[in-house]
Amino acid sequence: MSPWKDVTKLVTAKFGNEDARTLAGYEKLGGYQVLRKALGMKPDDITAEVKASNLRGRGGAGFATGVKWGFVPKDAKAVHLVCNCDESEPGTCKDRELVYWDPHLLIEGMVIAAYALKATHNYIYIRGEMMREYAVLAKAVEEAYGRGYLGKNILGSGFECHLTVHRGAGAYICGEETALLNSLEGKRGQPRLKPPFPAIKGLFDEPTIVNNVETLMNVPFIIDKGGAWFAALGPGRSGGTRTVCVSGHVNKPGVYELPMTITMRQIIDEVCGGVWKGRKVKAVIPGGTSMPPLAEDELDVPSEFDALMTDERIKPVEVAPGKNFDLGGGRVLRTMAGSGGIVVMDDATDIPMAVWRIMKFYAHESCGQCTPCREGTGWLEKVARRVAFGQGKPGDIDLLASIAHGIAGNTICALGDAAAWPMLGFLTKFRADFEAKVAHKGAAA
Amino acid sequence: MSLEFSADARKKINDLLQKYPSSKPVVLAALHLAQKEHGFLSDDALKLVAETLSLPYAHVYGVATFYTMFRREPAAKNILRICTNISCMLRGAYDVMAAFEKKLGVKKGGTAGDFTIVEEECIAACANAPAIVCGTRYFLDVEPKDVDTILDELRKTPRPEGEIV
Ligand SMILES: Cc1cc2nc3c(=O)[nH]c(=O)nc-3n(C[C@H](O)[C@H](O)[C@H](O)COP(=O)(O)O)c2cc1C
Ligand code: SF4
C-alpha cells in the first residue's frame, strides 16, 4: 500500500463523487460556506492570507499568487479576474479533471478571489476542444447564479460578481495569459509585449489577474483553514499540495494530488507502480513538454518548484558540451515544475523521435509574430525530423543546439523558450542517442 | 447567397452581448454558432457573423483563420480528434491513427462517410493515452483493436461538435 494514499487532498478530494458535482451535493459537503466567511472579511485581509499561504501559480511559472494579486493598483476603477482553463501543454491533464469533478469549488474560489480583488466582471477561458467540461461549467455557473452565489448582491453582502464561461476555438498559444486576453477580447490569440503586465493593463485595458484553475481552487481552503495551515502543507516557499499528471511508460498513469516533498522517483515507483514492462526509466519530463528533462540519476529531487530549479543534483542545460545555457546574469537552467505534467519515458524509448514530436508541436503552435520563434520552431522540427528518421547530416546536432539557442530569450512570449529549453535539455542529457542516429544514417532504410 | 442565424442562435448571441462591453468578444461564440448552423465557415458565413456583430469582415476573417477548430471546408458529423502528442505517442497513438486510417480508407485530415479524422495535439487526457475526443465524448486508453467499437458507437450516437455551443 502506498503511503501517499493517505496524504491531505484538497482539490482532488471529490474525484469520483458524482453527487458532489451538483450544487446540492456540493452544499451538503459544506460548499459555499467559506464564501460566506470571506464576505465577512476585508478584501485586503484575504489577499494577506493568500500571501501568507505561499500559494504559487499552478499554471506553469509558479509565481506567488498573493504577490501577483498585490500588483493590482489600489485605485483601479474596474478589475477583472480570469481563470485560465486552456490546458494544452502536452503531458498536462489535471485542470480538465478538476473542472469536471468539482466545478463549484472553482466558482467558490473565483468569487472569493474576485472579492479580494474587487473584480466584478470575471471570466473562465476554457479551451474550445473541452466541450464536455464547458457544458459542466456553464451549468454550474447557472446554478450558482440561481442561488445567489453569483450576481448583483452576493449573499446580501452588496458585492456584485459576474462570471462568464468563454470558449476558445483551438490554439495552444491562448494559454499564454496575454494571448488569452486578446482571444477573450475577440481577436487573434497573439501574445502582447510585456510590460505592461495584465495586473496593470489587461482585459479591456483594465487591471486583470489571470490564474490557473488549480490555483483558484486552492483559495477556499486557505480562507477556511488559514494561510499558515496551507503554508505548512508544503516545503520552503511552496504552500499546499500539488496535483501532478503522470503519463507515459508507468504502470499506473493518473492525476495525483501529492505533497511537494515527494521525489520524482517516489512518484514513479511508489505512486505509479514503477515503469511498465519491467523496464527502467530513461528520461522524465517534469512539468509539461516545455521543460528540460531529467535523466534517471536526477530523480531523487523533490517535485517542489524551487528544488527543480536549483537542486545541484540536476545537471544544468548546456548550449554545447561543457558550456551552460545562461538564463541571464550567469544563472543556470536546470528545469521547472511547470504545469505538473510528468511524462515518463522507458529505456526502450527512441529519444530523437520523441523530441521530434515535441518540436512538431511547437512549430505547429507558434503564432508567427516573432521571427526567431516562427522560423526557429520550423527549423527545429525539420532538422529534428531528419535526425529522428535516420536522414541526419553531420553537424545536425550542433545545428539543433544553435537554432534553439537563437530562439531562447529572443521572443515576445515564452513559447519560444518552451521549444528551445527541452531541445537543449535533451541534447545535453541524451546527446549519445542523437549521435547514434546520425551515425547510423541510412541503416534504418 | 446570404445566410441567416436561427432564432435560437440569435437569442444566444443577444444574451452573450449582455456579458461583454462590446460586440467583439462575442466573435468566437458567433463563429462557433455559424459553423454549427451552416456546417463550415464559408465567406457568406463570415459575412453573416460580421454583419450580426457590426464588425469588419476582415476582422472576422482574421479571427476565423487563426483558430484550428474553425473550418473553411465542410466536415463529417463526427470529427475524430486523435491525439498523437508525446504521452499518446509513447503508448501507441500512431498505431491507433493508422488503424483508423486503414478502416476508413482515408488519411488524416480526410473525410469518409460520417467521419473526419484530425490529428490533434494534446487533449489533456494524457494519463489515459492514447486518447481521442469526438464532441463531448472522450475515448480513453484506446488500442488499434478498438476501432470498430468506437466507429459503431458513433454511427449509432453521433457526437457533432455543434452539440455544444
Ligand atoms: C505558451 C504558453 C502556454 C501556456 N498555457 C497555459 C495553460 O494552458 N494554462 C495555464 O494555466 N497557464 C498557461 N500558461 C501560463 C500563463 O501564461 C499564466 O502564467 C498562468 O495562467 C498564470 O496563472 P497562475 O499564476 O495561477 O499559474 C502558458 C504560458 C505559455 C508561455
Ligand atoms: S514567441 Fe512564438 S508564440 Fe510567442 S509571440 Fe513570438 S511567435 Fe508568437
Ligand code: FES
Ligand atoms: S498527449 Fe495525448 S492527451 Fe495529452
